[in-house]
Amino acid sequence: xxxxxxxxxxxxxxxxxxxxxxxxxxxxxxxxxxxxxxxxxxxxxxxxxxxxxxxxxxxxxxxxxxxxxxxxxxxxxxxxxxxxxxxxxxxxxxxxxxxxxxxxxxxxxxxxxxxxxxxxxxxxxxxxxxxxxxxxxxxxxxxxxxxxxxxxxxxxxxxxxxxxxxxxxxxxxxxxxxxxxxxxxxxxxxxxxxxxxxxxxxxxxxxxxxxxxxxxxxxxxxxxxxxxxxxxxxxxxxxxxxxxxxxxxxxxxxxxxxxxxxxxxxxxxxxxxxxxxxxxxxxxxxxxxxxxxxxxxxxxxxxxxxxxxx
Amino acid sequence: xxxxxxxxxxxxxxxxxxxxxxxxxxxxxxxxxxxxxxxxxxxxxxxxxxxxxxxxxxxxxxxxxxxxxxxxxxxxxxxxxxxxxxxxxxxxxxxxxxxxxxxxxxxxxxxxxxxxxxxxxxxxxxxxxxxxxxxxxxxxxxxxxxxxxxxxxxxxxxxxxxxxxxxxxxxxxxxxxxxxxxxxxxxxxxxxxxxxxxxxxxxxxxxxxxxxxxxxxxxxxxxxxxxxxxxxxxxxxxxxxxxxxxxxx
Ligand SMILES: Cc1cc2nc3c(=O)[nH]c(=O)nc-3n(C[C@H](O)[C@H](O)[C@H](O)COP(=O)(O)OP(=O)(O)OC[C@H]3O[C@@H](n4cnc5c(N)ncnc54)[C@H](O)[C@@H]3O)c2cc1C
Ligand SMILES: Nc1ncnc2c1ncn2[C@@H]1O[C@H](COP(=O)(O)O)[C@@H](O)[C@H]1O
Numbered sequence: 001x002x003x004x005x006x007x008x009x010x011x012x013x014x015x016x017x018x019x020x021x022x023x024x025x026x027x028x029x030x031x032x033x034x035x036x037x038x039x040x041x042x043x044x045x046x047x048x049x050x051x052x053x054x055x056x057x058x059x060x061x062x063x064x065x066x067x068x069x070x071x072x073x074x075x076x077x078x079x080x081x082x083x084x085x086x087x088x089x090x091x092x093x094x095x096x097x098x099x100x101x102x103x104x105x106x107x108x109x110x111x112x113x114x115x116x117x118x119x120x121x122x123x124x125x126x127x128x129x130x131x132x133x134x135x136x137x138x139x140x141x142x143x144x145x146x147x148x149x150x151x152x153x154x155x156x157x158x159x160x161x162x163x164x165x166x167x168x169x170x171x172x173x174x175x176x177x178x179x180x181x182x183x184x185x186x187x188x189x190x191x192x193x194x195x196x197x198x199x200x201x202x203x204x205x206x207x208x209x210x211x212x213x214x215x216x217x218x219x220x221x222x223x224x225x226x227x228x229x230x231x232x233x234x235x236x237x238x239x240x241x242x243x244x245x246x247x248x249x250x251x252x253x254x255x256x257x258x259x260x261x262x263x264x265x266x267x268x269x270x271x272x273x274x275x276x277x278x279x280x281x282x283x284x285x286x287x288x289x290x291x292x293x294x295x296x297x298x299x300x301x302x303x304x305x306x307x308x309x310x
Numbered sequence: 311x312x313x314x315x316x317x318x319x320x321x322x323x324x325x326x327x328x329x330x331x332x333x334x335x336x337x338x339x340x341x342x343x344x345x346x347x348x349x350x351x352x353x354x355x356x357x358x359x360x361x362x363x364x365x366x367x368x369x370x371x372x373x374x375x376x377x378x379x380x381x382x383x384x385x386x387x388x389x390x391x392x393x394x395x396x397x398x399x400x401x402x403x404x405x406x407x408x409x410x411x412x413x414x415x416x417x418x419x420x421x422x423x424x425x426x427x428x429x430x431x432x433x434x435x436x437x438x439x440x441x442x443x444x445x446x447x448x449x450x451x452x453x454x455x456x457x458x459x460x461x462x463x464x465x466x467x468x469x470x471x472x473x474x475x476x477x478x479x480x481x482x483x484x485x486x487x488x489x490x491x492x493x494x495x496x497x498x499x500x501x502x503x504x505x506x507x508x509x510x511x512x513x514x515x516x517x518x519x520x521x522x523x524x525x526x527x528x529x530x531x532x533x534x535x536x537x538x539x540x541x542x543x544x545x546x547x548x549x550x551x552x553x554x555x556x557x558x559x
Contacts, residue, residue, distance in 0.1 A: 135527070
């Protein structure tokens with residue numbers, strides 16, 4: 001039995017979610033290989049080789065693989081698949097884009113967004129926005145799985161150095177080409193792995209008011225997130241969205257400001273260790289999941305909170 | 311140009327789902343059902359394309375029991391031209407859905423398939439990508455903007471780091487995200503008109519696809535509920551609790 005993990009990366013850095021996926025792979029058992037498909041991804045391959053538990057890194061380096069174009073990466077994985085019992089990828093937008101394409105090419109049903117490995121064939125995954133947990137088992141020859149990073153610890157980056165081998169690049173399917181990216185740049189920690197997250201909702205009223213949350217975030221070393229309503233209203237970019245159809249976070253502390261607590265939002269944060277809600281409506285459903293609820297006007301409470309942090 | 315829009319019938323997003331006492335699944339009896347919200351966005355995008363002269367026919371297709379015809383009627387009332395119902399049991403997995411849709415594509419020959427990025431019941435986020443693979447077509451996933459050209463389209467994708475612009479060749483499968491548009495409501499006259507629009511029903515057997523499930527659901531459970539917290543009186547009590555009790559700051 002051996003497991004292939006598709007690395008998520010931007011050619012420069014290995015995305016943290018890959019480390020959590022390696023942990024899920026180690027719970028399945030067997031040798032763990034990591035595939036780094038991209039362009040000029042030597043640094044990423046070296047980072048992957050240093051992850052504890054990884055036996056081998058396969059690097060497929062070529063122009064057609066840049067930016068994780070699914071039509072080019074999927075056939076590559078399809079060709080390698082016969083050597084593996086499991087193909088894993090983090091349930092990031094990269095993994096979600098590529099793995100179902102691989103699954104269909106191999107005529108296998110994918111198991112999406114697992115939160116628990118029960119045994120090598122059996123996994124637990126949330127359905128209905130996390131209002132139910134399904135345990136599913138697969139008896140297919142190969143298991144194709146995406147992994148929710150917040151449900152698994154990150155593997156350590158102190159491995160003894162796995163071997164790095166070249167893998168075939170394959171040809172360009174000629175179906176899609178990358179044009180450009182508009183990436184949000186931030187000095188703050190990455191949302192899905194930050195120890196503290198402070199999120200704003202429709203109650204923030206305006207994008208400029210997020211500056212209040214940013215000040216708190218800077219004092220706490222926190223990431224800033226948002227509800228769908230805040231993203232839809234254009235207060236903040238799409239990649240801030242926490243929830244069923246956005247990002248899932250599970251920090252030590254989650255602070256929800258001016259967020260009502262719809263089930264679709266709760267789906268993305270209810271596994272946080274400590275939840276704080278600041279909302280002026282004492283009936284808001286967010287208070288049902290909050291460890292500490294403060295019924296207050298956020299425009300007074302948030303600046304005061306920042307001041308009290310010293 | 312024809313646009314095919316697969317629409318799924320799911321529990322309405324406002325309903326709080328309940329797990330069945332025997333842990334075999336969630337309660338579907340007497341629960342309000344609706345079109346998957348992402349599929350409403352997909353239908354809306356197809357309608358806008360038609361209204362701007364970029365498409366001439368919109369076909370909606372739904373796979374599931376006979377009640378799915380209601381969902382198809384909703385799509386027709388929004389403005390789609392024709393409906394196809396593929397009669398099947400509740401539990402059709404994304405891979406089988408993609409195989410059935412591939413057969414529909416072979417019959418209908420659309421230039422674009424607009425799919426929801428995710429069904430809010432199974433939360434799989436697979437079907438569009440699988441269909442694109444089976445067809446050997448380009449895929450534009452999690453799309454929040456689309457510009458259709460002659461034989462290519464430029465899509466803007468919502469990705470973890472922000473946005474990505476991608477050029478995809480057509481025919482293509484596009485999976486739509488929340489920010490693509492705001493779907494319209496069907497007006498009463500259009501609901502009446504939709505009753506007369508063509509709706510064909512075909513069986514899985516006619517399409518010759520093996521839809522037997524590949525995964526076995528062992529059990530479905532309720533997640534552990536969070537224990538109720540407390541209300542704090544003011545900001546200083548909050549900070550005090552976070553520092554000294556929860557020890558998270
Ligand atoms: C298919 C689908 C997918 C979805 N996916 C997601 C998702 O991934 N993530 C997500 O978040 N949502 C998602 N939603 C949307 C979700 O259903 C809610 O509409 C959304 O979460 C509401 O955002 P909100 O709490 O910011 O806004 P509202 O519900 O409008 O709440 C605003 C809150 O702010 C409070 N408030 C207002 N002013 C103040 C003030 N001055 N001081 C203090 N409090 C104040 C109000 O009391 C209220 O509770 C999805 C919906 C659908 C249909
Ligand atoms: N039974 C179905 N009938 C029609 N379309 C479906 C069905 N199941 C899934 N789809 C389409 O595939 C999308 C993604 O579903 P999923 O992969 O299950 O998350 C949905 O938004 C629909 O557009």
